[in-house]
Amino acid sequence: MDVPAFENKIERMCQERVIPGVLCIASDTTGSFQYKKAFGVRTLKEDTPHDLLKVDATMWLASCTKLIGTIAVMQLVEQGKIGLDSDITEFIPELKGLEILKGFETIDGVETPILEGNERVITLKMLLTHQSGLSYQFFNPNIIKHRALTGGETPAIYMTSPDLISTFKTPLTYVPGEGWEYSSGIDWAGLIVERISGMELETYFQKHIWDPLDVRSMTFFPAQHPEIAGKLVDMSLRAGGSTAMGTAVDPNGKMEYTTDTVWNPDMKFASAGAGLYGAPLDYQKLLHSLCVGDEKILENATLDLMFQDHLAPAAKTAFEATLEVKELRAVYGVREGQKVSWGIGGMVYLEDVEGGRRKGTMNWGGYPGLFWFCDRVSGVSGVLASQIIPPGDEVFKGVMEEWEGVVYRNAGKV
Template identity: 45%
Template sequence: MAPETFEQRMERACKDRDIPGAVLVGGDRGRNFRYEKAFGYRSLKDLSNPDPMPLDATMWLASCTKLIGTITALQCVEVGLLDLDKDISAILPELGQLQILKGFEQGPDGKDKPVLVENTKAITLRHLLTHSSGLGYDFFNPVLMRYRATQGITPSLKLINPVKEAFTYPLLFAPGEGWEYSVGIDWANWAVERVSNMSIEQYMEKFIWAPLGIKSMTFHPKTKSACMEKLTDMSVRSGGQNPIFGIPADPEGKVEYTDDRVWNLESSTISAGAGCYGSVIDYQKILQSICANDGQLLNPRMVNEMFKPQLSEASRKAWMAMLAIPEINQLYGVLPQGIQTDWGLGGCLIMEDLPGATKKGTMAWGGYPNLQWFCDRSAGMLGIFGCQISMPGDLKAIELYREWRKELYKKSGTERL
């Protein structure tokens, strides 16, 4: 019997409901090799007649938005509207007012009272883009959850409040002295709005999406009928959620339809860190431009800067300590324990060759419902694996993404480079 091909493996995974469906798009920077294929189903709502997954399916891109948001900020740096290393509070005075949360003490009523101290260090755009500003996510960080409880607020990805209000809370550490996955790119893009006098959607449409011929992307999918018609339903893995880390409690559970879309489709404001919708096939155009360093989005010098390690020693140690926690590592896509990584301007930098996979200097990241992308400039390879499973860090999806990435290198002839 012939060995199972990767495509057969994907079809089996969808049939067995290991994953609902996926769109995979990748290739090389010279456009000599391209892989694009949809597997499985757009929706599991009706298991007797599930909708096939179209190649141009609309997906919630979640934190894949962060790469786009980073590029908008770097474009403003190129034309002198922003500076990577100046105090950003000149443009975002709200950040200059933030204090550092040092802990809690018990008040006279027996309730938590936050202990806040003055921040004496400037927050820079570089800090915001590399998650080293001291900001966090209140719905991911237990310390910020505890702080929010003192305000009578329960953090949520639904973002019922205006996004800026929802993303305003104390720093967890002084800028440059730690690492915490954060709302920094949202704040960076509010700076873009102020210096460009454009909304982020208008800016991205003019300077990112239009130059690359991208038609599917938006922060307001309900305003675009074509996006809504192709919107992929969300699935959830049975067995519940790990109560601390939010990953699936039972990695072997089957996926099933859920009407919980996780993100708030009704949000009137824009999150440049997590709120974009679009097709994976369009997202690949952004990766292609950056990997080819073709000058369409950024000049070659700025692209080179994106792929340089950006973290201070203190921030890098904090980031590596995060990855040493297995459940958090799983949330971030499962990097081999102990491998040296850093953070670039746009994503995680893998600072060692991964045998049989990517090369040193590869930038990679993903999005909450189990999207994963990579850009390997050394081998000239790039790709994005698009899925919509509502709990992050799904081991079934991560395993398939890794298999596909190896398949890309094998089929392109770059696996021996």
């Protein structure tokens, strides 16, 4: 599909509410190929002017934040202030003595968690690659149940909690290094950055990541920055509800406006795992910098390390098991049978994708319809961004695959 045909198709899909507004942004390292275009409208709210989506729009970036949090702590690794094999409890003593949740038992009619001691050190590398044993409670029913039984809060804590520690401190779900589960590890890594640097994460990100790229659109606290919040795109929902896995029941349902923002835009702490708001247009500046290897943010030797496969055998087995679930493949944006693993910063491809990503590409995304990729081999990077729930939308995944094919063909990389 050529560019005009793709653009016509996306415009039609937006008009028919098959998808909401979407941003498509990409570039190559030679400077000969750049693409940035907005499709659709900023909001689907009834009785509201349906202003066209603008290319510099603000979105909740969700887990796209994880790449930034990883880069921040890897800058400290470069400086020798912490090592990938460091025991993270040296910097976060609050995580000392975490036990492993093995299940539940009923004693005298009372259901009680079964907890087992852990002797394994949690390293920084484990935090950054989701091999630490930590979890996100909203992805793990056992952690939700544990909190309920022990007087803890429900997942609504993510909207109301005043601090990171009470939000993310949970039992482990497996022995560190012997499993894989998408987790709060990078949220904790952000706390390490604050404690080593002596800066609040918002300040650190701006000074050491965004200032070198001349970016002013990124913040954890949009309510404090009306110039950023004023460009925020409203969330859209696929009509028909969600499955137990959190994906759309009816993939053909029309898009509707929703007041569910998923993440509280007035959070009280900076989450290095999910908290950033900003312009995907500026996020692409970061991806382009990494792809070019201009060393404004990280040394190329550090990037070489990050873009490698870092999963231990047991962790890889657990990760591959998640990819056997169709709904999770959709959430992760992975094709069935695709060989992928995990690097430091995102998922890494272990083989070429026909007409697209090369072996060694890193990519990930964000909960409400965001996908990014950085292919240092081909010299192509890009971000596809929307604000759509639930995640793992099959229609939007199809758009992502078509758009990526258009990018690689027009950049002359097929």
